[in-house]
Amino acid sequence: MTGRKKTGILISGRGSNMQALIRAAQDPHYPAEIAVVISNRPNAQGLDFAKAQGIRTEVIDHKAYGSREDFDRALDSALRRHHVEIIACAGFMRVMTKTLVEAWRDRMINIHPSLLPAYKGLHSHERALADGATRHGATVHFVRHDVDSGPIIAQARVPVLKSDTPETLAQRVLDAEHKIYPKALALVASGALRVEGEEVVATAPGVTLPVVIPVLP
Structure with missing residues (x-):
């Protein structure tokens, strides 16, 4: 290639x-x-x-x-x-x-361990558990000056289990991150998307944005 x-x-x-x-x-x-x-x-x-x-x-x-x-x-x-x-x-x-x-701008991406815009910043897993969230996950987004903000490219959703600790939830989310980040980078590098205003839109057929990947426990 x-x-x-x-x-x-x-x-x-x-x-x-x-x-x-x-x-x-x-x-x-x-x-x-x-x-x-x-x-x-x-x-x-x-x-x-x-x-x-x-x-x-x-x-x-x-x-x-x-x-x-x-x-x-x-x-x-x-x-x-x-x-x-x-x-x-x-x-x-x-x-x-x-x-x-x-x-x-629009050439720098980041991955954050939450379903943005929820739980920006640190300790996202602890905060999700404290809130009794039933879904958590990871987000790949274009970087903006405001921390953990910017147009969203892809998200991976994982269930929050009743038995979860911050450590077990963090590991499940991290495994999801490893699946979603390569997919998101590929979309950016291939030119399958562009940013219009503060929204990500597809430029290739068959691409629906943001990409949402459900991940089973």
Whole structure:
């Protein structure tokens, strides 16, 4: 396949969603090619996995920069140096400046462990359980400056069981994330969708957006 979109993955830790994206991109017919994995933490475990797969890696340690703006400029420079066309955030624990977000508008995606717009921010599993939610899940969306907001591309829904703890629910959601994120990146990279206003619309026949995937326990 020609014309695969060069994708940069941003991580801060083990990068389990990064691993799912890398495995998907090993298929030569997958529309995205992983050009680089960048971490803001030098000891991020995901870097070792990426290197073992022959993927270029970089560390841009946020602690080495005097301001969020300086760090974001360094990150932007690295992404452009690797000719990145799409950014996929995979457990990247940094709040980005509006300047960086706007520079990559509609070309940066993120995955969040809830059915947005519910449970933005941290501790989504604990909050879902506290509310007595019967459904929970994960959302892939285009990044906007407001945290965990932006046009929704895809969601995976999982049941909340009466026996669930935050840990068991988190694992079920994480398994769903690994299924949905490669599908969402493929839609973006293939040009099967576009953003109109703050809505995602399909540009390819047979695509219904947002994609909703039910996942059994």
